[in-house]
Amino acid sequence: MNFKAKLRKDLLDDRILKIISKEKVYWLQAPSPSDLWIVYQIYNEKESFYVDNSNNARVYYIQVDIYTKDDYTDLEEIIRTVLKEKGYNLGTCADLYEKETGLYHKAMRFVYTDIL
8 A cells, every 4th residue: 555545544544534524534635625624745755764775664744734613622632643553653733723714724744654
């Protein structure tokens, strides 16, 4: 399974889907935003752990964004828990407010190392 497929599968964990439907989890952008949705992306990736000029791992840097008109705390905590259980390390997070749309926005960055 390629990493994009793995990431999507991980974000469609049953615990996350109790709060948001899979139709509201988007790669890169939401075509028709609603009151609550998630957008995710890989914003960087690099090869790592070289041994004898051979790449033994790939490191992925991902961002998961939650957009909503309401409180996102429960969804944020579930995403954090699920991804941690699946081997992702939390990097940074930011609480944001989009003035143009009136939406609350949580940006969460994670790092995942795939041993090849």
